[in-house]
Amino acid sequence: xxxxxxxxxxxxxxxxxxAVFFAVQPKSAHTTLKSLPAVATGSAPIATARAYPDRxxxxxxxxxxxxxxxADWTARxxxxxxxxxxxxxxxxxxxxxxxxxxxxVKSALSSCALVxxxxxxxxxxxxxxxxxxxxxxxxxxxxxxxxxxxxxxxLGLAQQDPFAGLPxxxxxxxxxxxxxxxxxxxxxxxLEQRAADAIATISVTQSLSDTEKAxxxxxxxxxxxxxxxSGDPDALYYAGSLLSDARYSSNPLNGIAVALAACDxxxxxxxxxxxxxxxxxxxxxxxxxxxxxxxxxQQSLGADKYAWVYSRAQEIVQAGRAGDxxxxxxxxxxxxxx
Amino acid sequence: MASKTIAVAKNQVESLAVRLSxxxxxxxxxxxxxxxxxxxxxxxxxxxxxxxxxxxxxxxPMMTTTTVASTPAIIAVWSCNPCSxxxxxxxxxxxxxxxQQWSNYNGALILMTSLNEPISAYFQLTVTWQTAWGTxxxxxxxxxITPTNIAAGALDNSIFARAAAVPAIIIPPSLPYNExxxxxxxxxASQLLPNGQFGTNYWHGITxxxxxxxxxxxxxxxxxxQVYVGDTITVKYGDSGYSEQWQFFGPNxxxxxxxxxxxxxxxxxxxxxxxxxxxxxxxxxNASSFNVQDQYSPGLIQLVNDLxxxxxxxxxxxAGTTSYxxFSYPC
Numbered sequence: 001x002x003x004x005x006x007x008x009x010x011x012x013x014x015x016x017x018x019a020v021f022f023a024v025q026p027k028s029a030h031t032t033l034k035s036l037p038a039v040a041t042g043s044a045p046i047a048t049a050r051a052y053p054d055r056x057x058x059x060x061x062x063x064x065x066x067x068x069x070x071a072d073w074t075a076r077x078x079x080x081x082x083x084x085x086x087x088x089x090x091x092x093x094x095x096x097x098x099x100x101x102x103x104x105v106k107s108a109l110s111s112c113a114l115v116x117x118x119x120x121x122x123x124x125x126x127x128x129x130x131x132x133x134x135x136x137x138x139x140x141x142x143x144x145x146x147x148x149x150x151x152x153x154x155l156g157l158a159q160q161d162p163f164a165g166l167p168x169x170x171x172x173x174x175x176x177x178x179x180x181x182x183x184x185x186x187x188x189x190x191l192e193q194r195a196a197d198a199i200a201t202i203s204v205t206q207s208l209s210d211t212e213k214a215x216x217x218x219x220x221x222x223x224x225x226x227x228x229x230s231g232d233p234d235a236l237y238y239a240g241s242l243l244s245d246a247r248y249s250s251n252p253l254n255g256i257a258v259a260l261a262a263c264d265x266x267x268x269x270x271x272x273x274x275x276x277x278x279x280x281x282x283x284x285x286x287x288x289x290x291x292x293x294x295x296x297x298q299q300s301l302g303a304d305k306y307a308w309v310y311s312r313a314q315e316i317v318q319a320g321r322a323g324d325x326x327x328x329x330x331x332x333x334x335x336x337x338x
Numbered sequence: 339m340a341s342k343t344i345a346v347a348k349n350q351v352e353s354l355a356v357r358l359s360x361x362x363x364x365x366x367x368x369x370x371x372x373x374x375x376x377x378x379x380x381x382x383x384x385x386x387x388x389x390x391x392x393x394x395x396x397x398x399p400m401m402t403t404t405t406v407a408s409t410p411a412i413i414a415v416w417s418c419n420p421c422s423x424x425x426x427x428x429x430x431x432x433x434x435x436x437x438q439q440w441s442n443y444n445g446a447l448i449l450m451t452s453l454n455e456p457i458s459a460y461f462q463l464t465v466t467w468q469t470a471w472g473t474x475x476x477x478x479x480x481x482x483i484t485p486t487n488i489a490a491g492a493l494d495n496s497i498f499a500r501a502a503a504v505p506a507i508i509i510p511p512s513l514p515y516n517e518x519x520x521x522x523x524x525x526x527a528s529q530l531l532p533n534g535q536f537g538t539n540y541w542h543g544i545t546x547x548x549x550x551x552x553x554x555x556x557x558x559x560x561x562x563x564q565v566y567v568g569d570t571i572t573v574k575y576g577d578s579g580y581s582e583q584w585q586f587f588g589p590n591x592x593x594x595x596x597x598x599x600x601x602x603x604x605x606x607x608x609x610x611x612x613x614x615x616x617x618x619x620x621x622x623x624n625a626s627s628f629n630v631q632d633q634y635s636p637g638l639i640q641l642v643n644d645l646x647x648x649x650x651x652x653x654x655x656x657a658g659t660t661s662y663x664x665f666s667y668p669c
Contacts, residue, residue: 107592114524118512136558143531143556150528175520193591203568204585204598238591244538244551245567256538271534275593277553281534286554286562291534300537 068093070100070187071266074234078274081149083108084156091162094178099185106178106190112154113175119151119158129155142283188227188235195224196242202337203247217248217334228332229325233266236320236328243332254331256301257309260294261316261328269293504530504555504563504571507584511576519599526573526584527595530555533562551588553595570600579607 068076073090080086087108093101109116119125129151133144163173171177182190198220202213224242227235240259246252263269270292271279278296281287288295298306319327509525535554552566565571567588574581583603590596604611 107594110520111524111592111594113518113520114528117521138559140556140560142533143558143560146531147528189591196587196591200587200596200598203587204600207602235591241589247568273593275589277532277536277589277593277595278534279593280532284533284556286533287535296536 068098068101070232073098073100073104077104077107080108081153082156083112083153084160084162087157087162094181095166097185099182099187099190102178102185103182103187103190106175106182108157109175109178111150112157115151115154116158119155122158125155125158140284142280142285145283146280186226186230188230188232189238191223191230192227192235192238192242195220195227196238198223199242199245199248199334213337217337221334224332224334225329228329231320231323231325233262236265237262237267237269239332243334248334248337249332250335251331253305253309254312256297257312258316258328258332260297260309260313261320263293264313264317265320504557504565506572506574506581509573509575511578513575514578515575515580515582515604522573522599523584523597526571526597530557530563530565530595532556532589532595553586553588570603571597580611581605581608 073093076089077086087105090098090101090105094105119128122128129148132151133148136144136147139147166173169177179190179193183194198216202208202216208216220242224239228239237259240255240257240262243249243255244252244259245255249255260269269276271281271290273279276293278287278291278293281291282289294310297309301309316328319325507526507529509522513521513525515522532553533556536551538551552564555563555565557563565586567586570583570585572581573584582605583600584597585600587596587598602610
């Protein structure tokens with residue numbers, strides 16, 4: 001009888017312990033990182049959704065899931081020849097918490113900042129543009145074409161304020177505002193840019209102390225890690241590119257391999273993607289019009305190094321498809337600084 | 339002559355003593371026992387006396403002159419072609435140095451592979467003795483460009499073939515120096531468009547292959563420049579007299595070419611300035627006291643000019659620290 005009683009008591013205690021254990025068990029690190037935007041900065045704390053005052057207005061409105069995917073926003077932005085129209089289209093989603101929409105609103109404003117400043121209030125922007133192009137007679141025609149295209153797609157933003165319908169905000173709604181929104185929303189591209197900002201700070205500020213540099217690197221690492229773990233192929237490409245700089249990574253070839261792997265995982269690495277710096281090959285004739293990222297790697301790395309990079313990229317592709325982001329991140333570390 | 343020889347002997351004894359002291363201090367770092375430390379200290383004292391005696395007895399007849407340099411270092415810039423490895427560079431450095439009649443110089447020897455490439459490496463050159471038989475003994479320390487060697491990076495960046503070849507970018511008067519980074523960076527980017535070519539460069543960091551990504555940028559006159567990520571260029575703000583350094587960061591996330599303002603580089607008519615406190619729209623820290631344009635080595639100009647270089651570099655070593663500067667002249 002005593003023995004049976006003891007068995008029952010031990011069984012009950014064990015059940016209680018197990019129940020408590022599973023009740024307080026945290027979600028896996030992977031899930032946590034994916035669901036929480038990782039925001040880390042060096043010197044300046046970055047606003048989060050809770051701390052950002054202007055987010056209060058946004059939170060008071062019901063957040064509706066945008067029907068446009070991140071990839072759709074990317075495609076729309078790249079194809080846009082009128083950034084005013086693009087911003088107007090993306091604005092409702094950006095205001096509703098779609099980080100990718102906010103990121104591309106930011107990108108439109110950033111890329112158009114110079115045109116908006118130059119052409120704002122111009123009575124005849126077409127004549128002004130013509131004058132600008134005539135002032136560069138020695139520039140190659142393709143360069144003038146690029147300037148003209150970049151200017152034309154921004155002229156609308158120089159003439160009209162797409163944020164006129166939003167509540168008054170001191171300072172308005174500049175690109176930095178939408179950047180912060182995108183970061184707060186955990187958009188992988190915004191987080192990757194935040195990582196790049198940390199590295200840029202180290203690069204240009206010679207007077208930074210080692211402590212401050214370490215702080216910046218840590219911030220960069222945190223944001224880069226979150227961007228990679230999102231599985232976004234565009235963010236993966238930029239993470240790899242950032243880590244291909246040997247000033248900050250002891251294994252820059254691994255960074256290049258990650259960027260190359262991103263091409264197989266969905267990033268458009270062709271010259272058709274206007275976000276690739278080599279897309280101008282199609283216009284300038286300085287390189288093959290169909291040159292892609294792999295082509296340039298082969299040109300500059302040589303056969304042996306490219307073979308290593310390619311092999312490593314294939315491993316990363318497999319890991320990425322399996323969701324093994326720890327493997328992808330294994331060589332992506334800011335482990336040094338100038 | 340005798341006094342010089344004695345001075346040399348004294349230097350050698352001091353050098354030996356320093357080395358022994360370092361060993362002793364290293365020993366203390368690893369918690370060596372006190373008895374052993376005492377024995378080492380005794381050995382140090384004995385060695386000092388013994389070394390002095392030996393040097394005084396034997397070194398005088400062997401050495402005719404001493405060329406231990408205390409004068410400012412001079413950097414020579416030489417072409418090295420073909421060079422395909424660090425070993426090639428070391429061989430070239432040795433051959434180049436031995437051909438020269440250097441006697442009083444300590445400095446760095448820079449080897450470049452071509453006019454279009456960044457420096458491949460630089461070599462610390464220290465000419466120490468000249469023996470009675472006329473054989474000069476020079477010591478070399480190969481110093482490849484590494485990410486942790488800021489001085490090397492500065493040297494590299496000063497060599498003309500790189501961003502230094504990009505003429506000053508003139509920003510229109512509508513964008514003063516205290517305008518936002520976004521606008522000024524955008525203006526620079528509109529004046530230096532990528533033509534699509536890019537790659538990584540072996541020579542920029544021989545031990546850190548591939549060190550740096552480069553892009554080819556085209557200015558409004560159609561000139562093409564190979565600019566490396568991390569290169570700096572000079573930006574002039576209209577005819578205001580203000581100029582500043584901006585660093586090439588390559589494409590940012592999203593593909594726009596990005597330039598970063600370099601803190602502490604704002605100048606007014608070539609002199610470092612603090613931006614007026616009531617005006618800046620952007621935060622610009624105090625100007626640095628280091629002005630690379632002020633440091634140069636006139637003695638090197640002829641040497642460099644023979645190679646048709648437009649920009650050279652110099653180093654000055656004093657009190658154990660080395661500062662680097664650049665100079666330029668019309669060519």
